[in-house]
Amino acid sequence: MIRTVKQTALSTMRTAGVFDMASRSRWRSGRLLILGYHGISQEDEHHWNPSLFIPPEHLASRLRFLRAGRFNILPFGEAMARLNAGTLPDRSVTLTFDDGYVDFYRLALPILRAYDAPATVYLTTYYAEKARPVPGITAAYMIWKSRHFRGALTTVPGFEGWRLHTPLQRRIVSEAVGRYFTEERSISPDDKHRMLEALAAELGFNLEAFRRRRLMHVMTPDEAREVAQAGIDIQLHTHRHWVPKDEALIRREIQENRERIEAITGRPANDFCYPSGIHYPEMLPWLRRLGVRSATTCEPGLACPGDEPLLLHRFLDHSGVSLVEFEAWASGVGSVLPRRPAYELAVR
Helix, strand or coil: CHHHHHHHHHHHHHHCCHHHHHHCCHHHHCCEEEEEECEECCCCHHHHCCCCEECHHHHHHHHHHHHHCCCEECCHHHHHHHHHHCCCCCCEEEEEEEECEHHHHHHHHHHHHHCCCCCEEEECCCCCCCCCCCHHHHHHHHHHHCCCCCCECCCCCCCCCCECCCHHHHHHHHHHHHHHHHHCCCCCHHHHHHHHHHHHHHHCCCHHHHHHHCCCCECCHHHHHHHHHCCCEEEECCCCCCCCCCHHHHHHHHHHHHHHHHHHHCCCCCEEECHHHCCCCCHHHHHHHCCCCEEECCCCCCECCCCCCCCECCEECCCCCCHHHHHHHHHCHHHHCCCCCCCCCCCC
16 A cells, blocks of 8 residues: 555656656756666566566666666766766766676676666675575575475475475575575585585475576676676675675685686776675774775665765665656655665575
C-alpha cells in the first residue's frame, strides 16, 4: 500500500514538471548522483536476488533515460574533481559497478559502449584469479534454484535438519547458508568449494554445468584488462571482499587488491568502495594512510561539495526500483523525500 501511494505521488510530480524543474535547478547542478550497480543477470539471477542482479534491459533503459534527458554521465575521477572544484555540469551522474562479475564484461560493457557511458568497476581480486564461482552467492542460488528438493539439509555444518519444504523456508535457508559461506573465515576457500560440491550433490544441482556457464564468477585478470583497455576505470574493493576490524588486515586487503589492479590496468588505484557497504569510524584514518582518496558507501543520497570523501553516498539501483523512482533520483527529488532504510543487499 505504501509503495503504491509513493509510486502514484512520484508519477504525479513527474507529470506536473517537478522532476524537470528540480533537475535544472542550481541546487541539483552542484550535486552529483553516484549510481551503484552489482550484477547483470545472465540467466535468472535477478529473480533470485533482485537487490544484487538486474536484467540487461534494466541497465539499457536507465542509460536511454539519462541520454534522452541530457544528463551528463561523467567518469568517476572527473566527477569528483569537478564536484570539489564547483564546476559540475548540470544534471551530473557517474556510474559504478561493484565486485567485477564476469557479467559486467559480457553484458554491461556492450551496453555502456552503445550509450557512450563511462563507468567505474570496483574489482575484488581474489576470485578474479580463481576459475571458481564466489561461494556465498553460489550456495544461496543453488538452494533457491533446487525447487525439486523437499528434504532437510545434511551437508552444511550448523544447518543439519533445516527443511526446504516451502518457498519461504527455501528463501530463509538460502540467505542464511549464503551468509555462512560468505562470513565464516575459519574455513579455507578450498574447503568451502568442497562443501559446495557436497551441497550440490545433495540438492541434485549440476554444479559443473553452472561453472562452465561461469555464473557467479568474477572477471579474470585478462577480461579485466580488456575492460580497462575499453576505457572503464577499475578501482579498489579489497582482495577478498572483506572488511576486518583490524588496521593490519585492512592494509593487507587493500594493498593486495591495489597491486593486482595496477598490474592489470597500468593505472593508479586510489578510489575505494566498501564491500557490502560495511564501514566504521576507525577505517577513515586507515584509508587515508593508505592513500585512498575516495570511498563510496551503500547509503542513499547525492554527493555534495564538502562531503567527507571517504563516506560518499550513492543510489543503489536494482530490480526493485521502478523507472519513476529512478527518474526522481536522477532529478534530485528522490534524495529529499522520506524513505525507508536502503534496500538490504542479500548474501554475497
